[in-house]
Amino acid sequence: MPPVSLRVLISGGGIAGNALAFFLARQGHDVTVVERFPNLRATGLQIDLRGPGIEVLRRMGLEDAFRAKAAPEQGMQWVDSSGRRRAYFPANTSGSGRQSFSSEFEIMRGDLCRLLYDAARACKNPPRYIFGTSVQSLEHNNNNDNDNDNSTVEVRFEDGKTDRFDLVVGADGQWSRTRRMMVGSGLQDGMHRVPGLYFAYFTMRRPMEEGDEYLATSYMAPGRRGMLTRRHSSEEMQVMLSCKTDPNRLENVPRGDVKREKEVMAEIFKGAGWLTEDILKAMSVADDFYLERYGLVKLPSWSSGRVTLVGDAAYCPTVLSGMGTTCAMVGAYILAGEIGKYCAQGGGSGNGSHKSSGLVTALGNYEQRFRPFMDKMQEGILEKAESQWAMAGSAFGIGVLNCFMSLVSFFKLNIADIFGIRETVKGWELPDYTATVPDEA
Incomplete structure (x- = not known):
């Protein structure tokens, strides 16, 4: 040595x-x-x-x-407000080639x-x-x-x-x-910030039910709001909430003021559809909540x-x-x-x-x-952070986005490329x- x-x-x-x-x-x-x-x-x-x-x-x-x-993530699905699957992107487990949204090394x-x-x-x-x-x-x-x-x-x-x-x-x-x-x-x-762009992370208890799989599930709601859940165990799910909102809603909340951060995120996501009610209830009691100011x-x-x-x-x-x-x-x-x-x-x-x-x-x-x-x-x-939320502002835009993701899935295109992952x-x-x-x- x-x-x-x-x-x-x-x-x-x-x-x-x-x-x-x-x-x-x-x-x-x-x-x-x-x-x-x-x-x-x-x-x-x-x-x-x-x-x-x-x-x-x-x-x-x-x-x-x-x-x-x-x-054990098997892939990622894209759902609409009713929870209906609109697109599915399996993980690449072949040992070669580009990874999908779900990497072989999760x-x-x-x-x-x-x-x-x-x-x-x-x-x-x-x-x-x-x-x-x-x-x-x-x-x-x-x-x-x-x-x-x-x-x-x-x-x-x-x-x-x-x-x-x-x-x-x-x-x-x-x-x-x-x-x-x-x-x-x-x-x-x-540090180069994009004011108004936030990501919240936490886990919630949600035991698997019959028919559930180890999938990441992505949902977009009008008002530039997004949800992603990931299943890593039979008893819990991970949650990521993302939003592009008025910077004044959170910029003045001190980093680490978890109580106030949760309150503002609950206000932003109220009425977003899909599993929102369950997710916000779980967020209120989560002890591993973290809010990321995008930068x-x-x-x-x-x-x-x-x-x-x-x-x-x-x-x-x-x-x-x-x-x-x-x-x-x-x-x-x-x-x-x-x-x-x-x-x-x-x-x-x-x-x-x-x-x-x-x-x-x-x-x-x-x-x-x-x-x-x-x-x-x-x-x-x-630039991507500023522009990619444009279609997520209205219900019509979300509908177009869901149709687009369906086509990407149908033609078996790599979702990692769509998301710009290099x-x-x-x-x-x-x-x-x-x-x-x-x-x-």
Whole structure:
């Protein structure tokens, strides 16, 4: 195993953070993961992997473990207000070709988070996890005024403790505090909002009845309102409510004010038809409710000095891309791969020249290799978010939309293409870093 060469702090113990911790620990680095929640946040609804994300999972050696936890979704159906099926799109389980709306690699977020966490902890040099606190401030610190080879980042945590690291990585999500610290006060933090566009997520108890299947079910209602349910167990369903509404209805509600968020969403969806009454009743008592204010993250640079970003903190492609989890996994893989190429051979913590020059090169290459992929993933996302609700304003528009989806289903077109999900980028290839990752199996 290569000698420990970098002390790395990862802020955020989600998908991107745990994937990165796994790869860096395999390389022999001294990794600390800090998570503001009191324990591993193994919650959240259904997510999937596509394209290069599936290949990264395979290179981690976790495909079998993933499949053992996979959600049993068979496909997606489109229904009208009476619940009548208007279109059906089965999952592609052939093992080849483009995925449909339902990927062959569907899983609950908590299960994937736990899978990555357990894999990281099983490394010979496992990461250290610190729960219940977060980064309060960052300060670059040069130990030698004439040479920044020995520079570090001094970190102050919310619990009052301080420490120094060779590299700090923000993997703390769409509303990343690390990103705001990195870009500085008074500057754009890279968040590009679409005011008035919201997505609410929660689970509801609804036991399966005779004839029920493990299907995602999509329903559109007049007034630019949408519902999606997904069946992951025989006892519960997941619910996603989406709407394009007057921004004033929710913009002034503080993020995390769950009581008020639920009240406003109930007002918006009242009378929407289909299962609305049952869904709103379940939402009122749900303890896992989360409201997402729609926004895309796009920065001119993902790094500053010895601070860098990965996953949604750096390049959130939004729920409309269908590629958020894949981008997080692939980004973590490439960041760790470049660090492995240029820093793992740098020796112990006293060998500053190797660490500094290698880290600068690694961070630059991380962005150079992955930005073309992310630029394509984010292309047209904001424009699509503004325009795609046009037909959903009236009952007539919904009728036309239902007929259109029926035709798409009849001609067996790929619904992922209709939704604009890009699984990969033409001409872009996933780098191979297997030579930099020791085999611990």
